Amino acid sequence: MRHGSHGIVLGVVAVLVLAGGCKTADDYRKERVKNAVEQFNQSKKTELAKDKSVLTLHDCMALATKHNLDLKVQNLEKDAARNIMMAELLGMLPDLTISNSFTGRSNDPGSSSKAVASDGDTYGYSTSSDRNVNNLSVDLAFSLLDFGLAFFNTQQNHDRMLAKEKQIERAAQNLSLEVVRVYFKVAAAQRAIKVTTKLLEDCKSRYELIRKLAAQNKITPFRATDETTRFLAMEKRLTNYTRGYESACVELRSLLGVYPSSKIVVDESPLDTVPEFDFPDIELLEQMAILKRPELYEIDIQKHINILECRKTLLMMLPNVRMYVDFVNNNNSFLYHQSWWELAVRAAYNALKTPQYISRYMAYSDQADLEEMRSFAQAIAVMSQVRIAKADIVSSRERFEISRKEHEEYSKYLKAALATSRVDGSVSQLDIDHQRLRTAETEIERLMSLGAYYIAHYRLLNAIGVKNLDAKTQSEVKAELAAARESAKAELEKARAEYAAKQTAAEDARIARILVDDGLKLRKDKPEDAAVYFERAAEKGNATAMFCLGKMYLSGEGVDKDPKKASELFVKAADNGNMEAMILTAWLYYKGNILPEDREQAFKYYQMAADNGDEKSLYWLGVIAYEDGDYKDALEYFKKSARGGEVASMVWVGSLYRNGKGCEKDYGKAMDWYKRAAAKGNPEAMNNISMMYAAGDGVPQDQKEAAEWFKKAEAAFAKR
DSSP, rough: OHHHHHHHHHHHHHHHHHHTTTOOOHHHHHHHHHHHHHHHHHHTTOOOOOOOOSBHHHHHHHHHHOHHHHHHHHHHHHHHHHHHHHHHTTTTTTTTEEEEEEEOOOOOOOOOOEEETTOOEEEEEOOSSOOEEEEEEEEEEHHHHHHHHHHHHHHHHHHHHHHHHHHHHHHHHHHHHHHHHHHHHHHHHHHHHHHHHHHHHHTTHHHHHHHHHHHSSSHHHHHHHHOOOHHHHHHHHHHHHHHHHHHHHHHHHHHTTTTSSSOBBBBBGGGGGGOHHHOOHHHHHHHEEEHHHHHHHHHHHHHHHHHHHHHHHHTTTTEEEEEEEEEEEEEOTTTOEEEEEEEEEEOOOOGGGHHHHHHHHHHHHHHHHHHHHHHHHHHHHHHHHHHHHHHHHHHHHHHHHHHHHHHHHHHHHHHHHHHHHHHHHOSSSHHHHHHHHHHHHHHHHHHHHHHHHHHHHHHHHHHTTOOOHHHHHHHHHHHHHEEEEEEEHHHHHHHHHHHHHHHHHHHHHHHHHHHHHHHHHOOOOOOOHHHHHHHHHHHTTHHHHHHOOOOOOOTSSSSOOOHHHHHHHHHHHHHOOOHHHHHHHHHHHHSSSSSOOOOHHHHHHHHHHHTOOOHHHHHHHHHHHHHHTOOOHHHHHHHHHHHOOHHHHHHHHHHHHTTTTSOOOOOOHHHHHHHHHTTTTTHHHHHHHHHHHHHHHSOOOHHHHHHHHHHHHOOOOHHH
């Protein structure tokens, strides 16, 4: 059997391997050849439209946005992120399993049997079963952990989709800048080719003229060589412009996502005008940048993803609760239960995983803090890029102005030379050609610097993260920034007010402490002056001063005796945190002298004192609870007080165990607590021990032992 099972397994594995299509290196090579042919043919289909013989900058932008393959890849990634989000959203649904089985039988008799006795009857076959049986089962399982994780995963994938949108937005901005850069590179090269071609056409007889002048000794051989070299340099420059133009065309087509043919023509008209770019102040540009740049949004989104990961980790630290609902229906009429359902709740908890989850939570929390710092660092970098881009556009404008002025000067000289030559022929053809050559060079430099000026403008827009800086865009950003500034101002004012209040409170507290110290020093010899100091400190909220002043009004020391005002000061001091005032206020409410008797208020202030660490107040809480018949609570309060060393509470605990109030009667525990109190010299505890020995409560009856404990109690009472 083992060998047979082993063979079956091997057979299944072989089928899976064959079905999976295990590939070799040769298979991949053949596949690459096939893909290469298909991709090449597909790229040939992306030629420019016939009506786009001359491309404007707007045309290039639109084509790049539509056809750029990098953008298409990122958009597909965004679609994938959206589908993953939907998958996680659907993962929040419970598991539902439905099964249905059908069984049919003929009920033909199989055999019969004969009785053992000779006169017995023959027993026939049994038919006590339905011919056809249908069994339906519906199972529904819901996991709180799976639901919670799916919920957080959905949020995270939604954030990832938003982050991908910001990546696409930034990629589109960078693509636009690259298109602008290459566009003006192509345009300048086109114009440079035209300028140099015309120049060479105008000076086509230059070589012959130089040779003729040199033969007639009208120019020296050195000048002839120099003039020839200058003209050859221009021809070489023309060749370089042509090559640069072809390379730029290929680069531009690559950005546009079309077949990389070298022939392309762009609109040169932007080079005929000098733009005037108007920019707001640099601080507004920086604020616009840190508001608009997609990378900063992406970092904020990543921070939220890490925060959600922290919440997922906290969720995984909780027990995994799963709920099941199971319904089964069977149409077999001979079954006792044909239909039934079951509801179950199961919880599983892995405590050993807790340290791992804690470490994971801390790691993602640190990652969220890291993203916060990364956001700030990126904002600083963005502002730096804006300043650099602004400086670059100023520098580009200055370079263009220098090139423009130089070209105008040479153009003026050329016109003057041509006019003079036509009038008197005093300027030689060689000098005129030389002037043409230099004028053409300055024109090309002007074109190049103008293209650089345009590019610098778009680079600044890219650094800010906007398409343009028109009045509407600036107005919208200013409004958004103003709203944020007002919100921040309100928050700042609130923080300042809170800080000022805390500073005032701290200063009042400092002065009040000084006044209280001075009042305590004067209280014995000059109680009237002490009362003034306490009054001033109390006005500043000092609880100790309120309590001290209250005692002076209670006794009439340094002030007119006024028990009502004293009680008001005690209550106020207690409410402001003075423990002695809490205890005294509770006692006054408990006894009903000065303050009206109010056991709820007494309980409240004793509880306040106990919460602040006073063990004696726990005793009085026990007393009030006992008097109200709440023996169980009384026992707990007395226990807490007794554990803190309160002897009277030990006696109370012993008595409650002895009488079975608030607990099961337990003489052993009662005797134990009595002896603890007796060890601290409490006569009531000694007397109770004596009575327990006399009555035999929980101990053997022993009159001698009872008498001994009674003598101890009398001696302890006498010492009081």
